[in-house]
Amino acid sequence: MADLTTAQAAAVLAALGFDNARRDVVAAVTGFQRGWNLGAALDVDGVVGPHTSDALRTSLARHQQGLPTMSAHFSFVEFRCNDGGRFPECQRIWVLRDHVRRLEAYRAHVGTPVRIVSGCRCKRHNAEVGGASSSQHLFGSASDIQALVSLAERRQLRLFAGLGFQRSTGKVVHVDSRDRSGHNTTGGTPTAPTEWQYAT
Numbered sequence: 724m725a726d727l728t729t730a731q732a733a734a735v736l737a738a739l740g741f742d743n744a745r746r747d748v749v750a751a752v753t754g755f756q757r758g759w760n761l762g763a764a765l766d767v768d769g770v771v772g773p774h775t776s777d778a779l780r781t782s783l784a785r786h787q788q789g790l791p792t793m794s795a796h797f798s799f800v801e802f803r804c805n806d807g808g809r810f811p812e813c814q815r816i817w818v819l820r821d822h823v824r825r826l827e828a829y830r831a832h833v834g835t836p837v838r839i840v841s842g843c844r845c846k847r848h849n850a851e852v853g854g855a856s857s858s859q860h861l862f863g864s865a866s867d868i869q870a871l872v873s874l875a876e877r878r879q880l881r882l883f884a885g886l887g888f889q890r891s892t893g894k895v896v897h898v899d900s901r902d903r904s905g906h907n908t909t910g911g912t913p914t915a916p917t918e919w920q921y922a923t
């Protein structure tokens with residue numbers, strides 16, 4: 724099949740939750756390419772070539788069937804910055820493929836759906852929610868998740884390089900892949916993750 728035109732790609736991306744697709748299609752295509760996990764990794768170049776066109780068609784068909792659009796169990800829209808689209812510089816969805824792969828492994832381990840509370844965050848939204856200035860959410864390599872497992876259990880999984888947990892419950896509510904983000908200031912790895920606790 725022919726490559727999608729820019730307008731066709733923008734329409735597909737908008738359907739997948741990229742509400743920036745019509746004003747900044749290159750950013751939306753780039754975000755799609757970074758996270759897409761339903762086949763071989765795509766080149767992350769913002770260009771709608773043959774592989775990206777096929778991937779967009781695959782995700783759109785799944786969307787129309789009510790199936791997850793990014794990986795076997797996760798959709799792009801779940802990771803969209805929660806700023807409500809108020810900041811024009813926000814690229815909306817830029818989650819890292821490797822982070823999604825780890826979330827899939829985690830989901831398989833716990834055996835239940837995993838709700839993403841907060842995925843990507845642009846600088847302004849990160850600041851307004853009180854995130855750390857070097858938060859992994861800025862780089863598409865972190866997720867705040869529904870509290871399901873204990874820190875000890877999560878540590879055994881050896882999936883994530885950063886783990887934030889609730890002091891009150893001991894459950895993990897933040898996971899990140901800082902070792903893949905290019906911004907690993909603490910040196911955390913899946914075998915020796917950076918850990919911290921939240922007061923609430």
Ligand SMILES: [Zn+2]
Pocket residue numbers: 804805806810813814815844845846848
């Ligand atoms: Zn934002």
